[in-house]
Amino acid sequence: MRSMLFRLAALAACATLLVGCDKPSGPAAGPGAQMPTPEVSVVIAHAQSAPLTRELVGRLAATRTAQVRARVAGIVLDRTYTEGTDVKQGQILFQIDPAQLKAKLNAEEAALAKAEADAVNAALTAQRYTELREKKTISQQDVDTAQAAERTTAAAVQQARANVESARLDLSYATVRAPIAGRAGRALVTEGALVGQGEATLLTTVEQIDPIYVNFSQSVQELTELQREAAGAQGTKTPAAKAKVEVLLPGGTAYPETGAVDFSDLAVDPGTGAVSLRATVPNPHRVLLPGMFVTLRLTTGQLEHAFLLPHAALSRDAKGASVMVLEADGKVALRRVETHGMTRTDWIMTGDLADGDQVIVAGLQKVKPGAIAKLAPVETPAKTPSGSPPGPAGAKG
Structure with a gap:
């Protein structure tokens, strides 16, 4: 019995030695193993003319608003206009006895x-x-x-x-007429009402909404940046375009008519620290209504030799904004840039960039200036031989 147990222990020891001999050994296991070259994705920078654009939120308001009031006392005999329709200046709206x-x-x-x-x-x-x-x-x-x-x-x-x-x-005055041309609102009195007794009773309101105002505000810093960018655009060979406004309706639909900024307040609101501005936009089809909130795209000029690069390409540190560029020898270089606003997908920037530079947009966390990197392979969909149905994944012919 003892000899049997001794033989089993000896066999177990031999098996342990054999397993230890099967462990792989090679360069990857050593302390001096070499890391693989990181892969990055790039976009090609192209110099172009870019509009200096900001997207803001504004509220629509009528360009002219007139309150129609009873200027004499009497009983209202008739309302001669249709509520919510356009009226001409001087058109009869109410008749007082x-x-x-x-x-x-x-x-x-x-x-x-x-x-x-x-x-x-x-x-x-x-x-x-x-x-x-x-x-x-x-x-x-x-x-x-x-x-x-x-x-x-x-x-x-x-x-x-x-x-x-x-x-x-x-x-x-017993014949109440529209003081301005515009859209007449809801009647605030009905036939038989006594008006003008001791006060000028409000009968209705007429608003002129073609063109229409877009009221918005900007902080002093943003307004200063816009003025600086516009001044820089005017300093180029191509004169800057006059500041214009494009309106985006709720849902992102672009309004076909463009307007222009026609007023900037001379003082800063102490409560908000912002400056009030106003733009005028044509509204021939009465699509825009007073009180609506809209997104407006403010274009203050044209920037020459600018680059539009994806948001992911831009990095910021204590010294300012920068991008990483993959040079021809495979080394990564840092380039300082200056931003001039953004679109929905890209930054508008100028700086130490040249036409044709490969700007890194993916893999930035794996590289640093002076390091070696390579382009990531472009994934292409697998092609199926003509006339043969695609087989199951991993299937071999």
């Missing part, structure tokens, strides 16, 4: 006729008294009194005429 105003005008016209008659009588009296004074049949006091009465009645005529004009004006 004019009966009382006509009666007042008639009374003022009668008072004017009486004042004119009194003035004629006073003028004739003054003329007769003057003639009698020449004959010394009346005193000078009587003449002075007659002439004073003539002047008083003449002034009364002027006052009566002014009263007639005022009454006629009030009567014209």
Whole structure:
């Protein structure tokens, strides 16, 4: 029994020695093993003219807004316009009962006729008294009194005429007209309502929305950068284009009409630290409505010899922005650049770049300046022989 156990222990020891002899050994296991060359993906830089563009958020507002109010007291007889439609300047919107105003005008016209008659009588009296004074049949006091009465009645005529004009004006206000051309809003009163009693009752609002305003704001730093970029673009051989605005509707749809910035506030809002700006955009089809929030693309000029590179290519450190370039000898080089805004996919940049440079966009974490790198192989889809159906993965012919 003991001899059997001894033989089994000996066989186990031999098996352990044989397994240890089968372990691989080679250069990869040694401490001086060489790391493989990192692979990177690149894009080719091409110098081009690029617009200096910023995307901002703005709110639409009417270029002109007029509140239509009742300027005389009375009962509304009729609303003569259709709510939410375009109206012309001077178009009738409401009709207020004019009966009382006509009666007042008639009374003022009668008072004017009486004042004119009194003035004629006073003028004739003054003329007769003057003639009698020449004959010394009346005193000078009587003449002075007659002439004073003539002047008083003449002034009364002027006052009566002014009263007639005022009454006629009030009567014209009974017909409420659109002060400007635009889109008339909802009527705030109905037929039978008493308006203008002690206050100028608001009847409706007319807004002019073609063109339409886009109000937006920018921080002082962003505004300074825009002005600096625009000034730099103007310093190139090609003059910078006038700042223009493109509107993106909710959902990202581009609005076909372009506008321009027409106002910049002279002061900074102390609450937000931003400057208010405004652009004017044509709106012939009334697609844009006041109060809407839109994305606007602000273009301040044209930058010559610029490069549009993917967002992934740009890195930043304490010294500024930079990109990595794969040179012809396979070495990685760092190039300093300056950014001038961005699009949805690319940075607009200038700096130490040349046309045709291979800018690294993938694999940046595996390389550093001066290191060796190589282009990653381009993956192409496997081709299936003509006329043969694709077989299962890993299948051999």
